[in-house]
Amino acid sequence: MKTIHKIGVVLKEGCDIEGGQFAIDALQKHIVMDDVIRLDETRIKEQDPLYLDAVVDLNAKLKTSVRKAFEQGDFPLIFGGDHALAIGTISAVAQENHAILWIDAHGDCNTEVSSDSKRIHGMPLAVVQGHGHPLLTQLVDTPIEAKNILLVGIRSLDDAEEALMKEWGVRWLSMEEIRSQGIEWMHQEVMRFVNQAEHLHVSFDCDSMDPMHYPGVNTPVRGGFVSEEILPLLEAVLSLDTIRSMDIVEYNPTRDPNRDTLNLILNITQRVETQLRRK
Ligand SMILES: [Mn+2]
Numbered sequence: 089m090k091t092i093h094k095i096g097v098v099l100k101e102g103c104d105i106e107g108g109q110f111a112i113d114a115l116q117k118h119i120v121m122d123d124v125i126r127l128d129e130t131r132i133k134e135q136d137p138l139y140l141d142a143v144v145d146l147n148a149k150l151k152t153s154v155r156k157a158f159e160q161g162d163f164p165l166i167f168g169g170d171h172a173l174a175i176g177t178i179s180a181v182a183q184e185n186h187a188i189l190w191i192d193a194h195g196d197c198n199t200e201v202s203s204d205s206k207r208i209h210g211m212p213l214a215v216v217q218g219h220g221h222p223l224l225t226q227l228v229d230t231p232i233e234a235k236n237i238l239l240v241g242i243r244s245l246d247d248a249e250e251a252l253m254k255e256w257g258v259r260w261l262s263m264e265e266i267r268s269q270g271i272e273w274m275h276q277e278v279m280r281f282v283n284q285a286e287h288l289h290v291s292f293d294c295d296s297m298d299p300m301h302y303p304g305v306n307t308p309v310r311g312g313f314v315s316e317e318i319l320p321l322l323e324a325v326l327s328l329d330t331i332r333s334m335d336i337v338e339y340n341p342t343r344d345p346n347r348d349t350l351n352l353i354l355n356i357t358q359r360v361e362t363q364l365r366r367k
């Protein structure tokens with residue numbers, strides 16, 4: 089049996105949207121966290137739209153915490169907080185040929201140059217490949233190779249970001265493609281990708297889901313997944329021996345009046361626990 093090490097990350101500065109800072113409080117009513125990492129507000133500098141110092145500092149602390157759990161042989165399961173935290177989680181676990189399955193409405197492949205919003209939660213997948221602001225990329229010891237990345241559920245890319253993803257050779261399954269080819273096709277493509285991985289990290293952004301059903305996210309985009317489309321896939325991925333870590337991010341409890349998004353996160357967490365108990 090593999091021990092799950094649960095880490096809550098209190099973070100909204102990567103997206104600068106109100107409400108996300110309460111995610112871990114809301115989750116802790118149901119989930120016992122082994123560690124909680126908070127952004128040090130004294131590191132927020134005036135007139136810095138990126139909150140760069142504070143986000144770098146948080147990711148450095150998170151990296152240390154995740155690496156410690158990982159080196160003990162535990163399975164790090166990280167709850168957020170906005171997606172900027174994936175810089176810390178992935179840099180902690182990445183080894184040669186590490187594969188990333190990124191389930192999201194967005195590409196998260198902007199750099200501080202390509203990004204219009206300058207929000208770091210739109211940059212983590214660029215940073216873990218070694219692209220972006222040097223203070224962010226210095227956290228990355230082993231950059232992830234583009235061929236080892238698959239994004240799923242994509243329906244909102246910036247033009248400059250899409251150009252970068254093509255240039256780097258990052259592959260994504262857009263929602264448009266998934267709707268035209270079918271969910272079965274998506275499952276086959278994802279399984280083909282994860283089955284060839286030596287080590288796998290899964291990054292699950294709650295905004296991959298349809299906001300009609302799961303509104304509790306920072307940056308909703310219409311036309312996402314329903315749970316029957318994603319839970320069986322996650323279950324199959326979680327059953328693999330090669331999965332090493334996972335994060336579940338972008339929960340915003342102030343936009344989740346019926347707690348549907350909370351319940352989805354609890355459901356996924358339970359599936360992680362069930363699958364890891366078998367290992
Ligand atoms: Mn994201």
